[in-house]
Structure formats: C-alpha cells, structure tokens
Amino acid sequence: MPHAWWDTAYEMEGAAPPFGPFRELLADSAPEIARIMPGLRRMFPDLPQPLEMPADQQRQYRFTKYREFVERGAQRSPIVVLFDDLHWADESTLLLLEHFAQYLSELPALAIGTYRDVELEVDRPFARTLEQLTRQRHAHRIALRRRPEAEVADLLARLGGEAPPDKLAQAIYHETEGNPFFVEEVFRHLSEEGKLFGGRGRWRDDLDTGELDPCPRACVWSSAVVWSGSATNAGPCSPRRPSSVPDSTCACSRSWVKWRERRYSTHSKKPSAPG
Numbered sequence: 586m587p588h589a590w591w592d593t594a595y596e597m598e599g600a601a602p603p604f605g606p607f608r609e610l611l612a613d614s615a616p617e618i619a620r621i622m623p624g625l626r627r628m629f630p631d632l633p634q635p636l637e638m639p640a641d642q643q644r645q646y647r648f649t650k651y652r653e654f655v656e657r658g659a660q661r662s663p664i665v666v667l668f669d670d671l672h673w674a675d676e677s678t679l680l681l682l683e684h685f686a687q688y689l690s691e692l693p694a695l696a697i698g699t700y701r702d703v704e705l706e707v708d709r710p711f712a713r714t715l716e717q718l719t720r721q722r723h724a725h726r727i728a729l730r731r732r733p734e735a736e737v738a739d740l741l742a743r744l745g746g747e748a749p750p751d752k753l754a755q756a757i758y759h760e761t762e763g764n765p766f767f768v769e770e771v772f773r774h775l776s777e778e779g780k781l782f783g784g785r786g787r788w789r790d791d792l793d794t795g796e797l798d799p800c801p802r803a804c805v806w807s808s809a810v811v812w813s814g815s816a817t818n819a820g821p822c823s824p825r826r827p828s829s830v831p832d833s834t835c836a837c838s839r840s841w842v843k844w845r846e847r848r849y850s851t852h853s854k855k856p857s858a859p860g
Contacts, residue, residue: 610658621651652684667696668696668699674714682714686721687723698724737768738754747788753781757772
C-alpha cells in the first residue's frame with residue numbers, strides 16, 4: 586500500500602518503549618491496522634490476531650477500523666495522512682481511500698495523495714478513483730509544475746554549496762525535465778559516483794557532461810519502480826514499465842537501482858500492500 590509508514594524501531598535500554606501513546610491510539614483497531622502495516626507486529630508482539638470473516642466483510646471491517654484509528658489520532662491533534670504513488674495503487678488501497686475520503690470533512694485531518702499524471706493512463710484504477718473523488722468534491726487536484734532551467738541551477742547550487750557549471754545545469758535540466766525529485770536524485774547519484782566534485786569539494790572545472798550517465802531520467806524511473814513497495818517486487822524490467830521506456834533503458838539503469846537499494850536498505854523498510 587503506498588502510504589508513508591516507516592516501521593523502524595529502536596531499542597532503548599533502561600527506558601520505556603517510545604510507542605506507548607501510539608499503541609493507545611491503535612486500541613481495538615490494532616489487528617486490522619497490522620494487516621496494512623505488518624511492521625506493527627514487530628513493535629507490538631502481543632497484538633491479537635484479526636478476526637476471520639468473509640472477504641468482502643473483512644475488507645469493510647478493516648476500512649472501518651482504519652478510519653477509527655485515524656479519528657482517534659485527529660482528536661488529539663490535527664494530522665496529515667499521505668497516500669504516495671497512487672498511480673501504482675491496487676484496488677484495495679483505492680477502495681480504502683474512497684471510504685476514508687467520505688469522512689474527512691468531519692475530521693481535523695488532511696489527506697494528501699501523490700501521483701504522476703504522465704503515468705495516469707485512463708484504464709488504470711486510480712484514474713477512475715480520481716474522477717470519482719473529484720466529481721463528489723471529496724478531492725481537489727493541485728498541479729505541481731516542473732521547474733524552469735534557472736530554478737534547477739538554483740537547486741543544484743543549494744545542493745552543491747555553490748553555483749554549478751552552466752553545462753552541467755543544462756544537462757541535468759534536459760535529462761530531468763525540471764522535476765525537482767529527479768534533480769536531487771541525479772545529483773546524489775553522480776555525487777556519490779565521484780563525478781561532480783574535485784578534491785577540494787568544489788565543482789570540477791574539467792567536468793565533461795559526456796562522462797555522465799546517458800540516461801539518468803530512465804534510471805530514476807527504474808528506481809521509483811523498485812522503491813514503490815509493490816507486492817510483486819517489480820524490478821527495472823517489470824511489465825509495469827511504460828511502453829515508452831525501451832528495453833535498453835532497463836539495461837543502463839541497473840547500476841542506479843543497485844545504488845538506491847544500497848542507499849536505503851539500512852535505513853528503512855519498504856511499505857507493504859494490504860492483504
């Protein structure tokens with residue numbers, strides 16, 4: 586399920602676990618929330634098992650318990666719920682979102698859903714969900730535009746500590762099409778590959794853009810597929826790859842995917858889809 590939950594727990598010797606208030610919020614919703622967030626059972630090994638019931642009834646019961654869990658949290662303090670990468674969402678996630686959206690106006694809560702409109706094909710489940718939520722006025726669409734070349738150069742200056750060479754800024758702008766997330770990921774990848782900075786930590790004067798990975802945009806795409814946390818563990822050459830991305834793109838992006846996996850594997854767990 587594409588929502589932001591990182592289930593990393595830290596053991597605190599000689600101190601009470603820091604999850605007490607969160608456990609209270611779970612209350613009797615805990616077994617069903619653990620279906621959506623399996624990491625909860627590592628944090629709270631004493632959670633009871635969920636009730637067994639017919640599939641349709643089970644789904645509706647789970648959605649109700651999730652809503653009650655969010656309601657309890659919102660009663661303590663206004664909250665934000667994030668549904669990330671909805672263009673890849675499965676049916677169960679979208680049904681949960683549709684259910685949850687009906688009650689948002691009654692809560693001090695904000696739900697944010699992110700998706701890539703360039704990958705929002707009309708036959709994908711989320712396209713239908715988005716149309717329904719918008720028509721029922723449960724959702725408002727906000728378009729986040731790509732940044733112009735000058736702003737990409739400014740972003741690289743903040744990341745690198747000083748203004749980048751013009752040719753580098755232009756190359757990264759053209760490869761990322763001004764997408765801020767792509768710009769940052771390409772910067773980090775090239776920086777860790779040692780291609781951007783000299784021995785004194787400044788931009789290389791002799792930098793030749795021909796040295797750079799010829800397809801960073803495709804590499805970021807493949808990274809996003811692996812990082813989406815799908816139950817099928819889609820790899821860079823998965824059938825989920827859009828038809829506009831050629832096979833050669835997959836081949837050139839494997840090193841990028843391995844880099845992303847190394848970067849995050851020790852810091853967080855991938856979200857899981859609900860059962």
